[in-house]
Amino acid sequence: MTTQLRTLLFFGILLVVVVVALYLHLAPSGQESLGEVACTEEAMICPDGTGVGRTGALCEFTPCPNQESFTGELIAQGDQYVLSVASPLTGMGEVTYALPLIVSDVTEAEALLGNIVTVTGSFTTGNSLRVTTLSSAENQPNEAGVAQGTLAVGESALIGAVRITFVGVEGDSRCPIDVECIQAGALTVSVTLESDTDTLNTLMMSDQQPLPFDAYEVSIVSVTPEAVSTKVLGAANYRVTFQVSPLPSVDSAFEQYIRVNIASLSPAKTVLGGTFYITSIRQTSDTSAVIQYEDGHIALTADVVFTKTSDGEIKVEEFIIRRGSGF
Structure with a gap:
């Protein structure tokens, strides 16, 4: 074999070795060749304070743990609706948690912008919540089960578990704020109370004891505007705040x-x-x-x-x- 032929053979073998080495170095591993991707190791904090990591072909965050409902201020950030809720790390304060919402009823969302709302739904990926229900948090019970709502004549609202319709004003004997009276007097209103099982048409007075109804008691906690001796109030002027509380348990x-x-x-x-x-x-x-x-x-x-x-x-x-x- 001539020297020239040996040289060509040597460089040919060397070229094959280099190509094989490059292939082995650049080829995907066994797991990656099956479609798995190595995602960056980072965590996102969820509304409940837990953390989730990235996964899948697109390295998206796994869905956060769901909750029965979320309550916070509904705001808009560009084309995105966001629920501003208490920070899972610090609670309510200067730091809040922005929960992205996927909303199907844009008209309803627009009407509630800037209000405190209660949202139910399920997480898709990461912390994006696909909304099932979106409603005003006003008139909703607090932790003690007590709910309040303010109505004008002719209005009706579900306050807690009782729908109250403010039918009309029957009389106003409240002492005017610019007069000294022996008795404080009271506003008398006609209302309709409705629950899942009962309906009651009745009169209520602003100074009376709570009225038992179904498993609740209903009362008037405030009336506006205050009575003034120089002004006669029309029915449309009145705003009455009702309170619905669960009946105390009986011994x-x-x-x-x-x-x-x-x-x-x-x-x-x-x-x-x-x-x-x-x-x-x-x-x-x-x-x-x-x-x-x-x-x-x-x-x-x-x-x-x-x-x-x-x-x-x-x-x-x-x-x-x-x-x-x-x-």
Whole structure:
């Protein structure tokens, strides 16, 4: 073999070795050749404070853990709707958490911009929430189950679990703020209360005790504007804030005692051979309650004060029928 031929053979083999080496160095690994991608190792904080990482062919963040609902201010950032909620790290304050929303009903979202809203939905990728429901957080119960809402005459709103319709103003005996009065007076309004099971058309006064309705009690907590002696208010001027609260639980021993002994406890007696029975019990403290009872002919409301011994025995200390409660 000539020297020239040996030289060509040497460089040919060297070229093959270099090509093979380059191929092995640049070719994708076994896992990557199956479609997996090495994503950057970083974490995103979710609304609940947990973190998620990137995954998949596009290296998107995995969906955040879902929650039953989110409440915050609905704002717009360009074409994106965002829910500004408490920071999962610091709570409410200067630092807030911007939760991107995927909204299908743009008209509804536009109407609620700048308001505190409650959102339900599910996360798609990362922290983008695909919205299922979007509603104003006004009139929604707080942690204690108490909800408030303000209505004008003719308006209706679901306040907590009770729909209240402000039908009209029946009278206004409130003391004007520029006059000294012996009594404070009250505003009397007609309302319709509706729950999942009950409907009640009734009158309410701004100074009355909460009105039991279904599993709730409804009251008037404020009225605007204030009465002034020099100005007559029209019905359209009034704004009434209603409050809906869950009925306090009733002591079971007291309830049983009062139901069994109502006939002997009541200072008033039945008429036309009727029999008293309890229609409502609202416990107002550990030792007091308001009860309503009737016999089919007369209906009465009474304030009851009672004690309960360490062994569970009930003793009624006071039983006072409210004036004007019978008919």
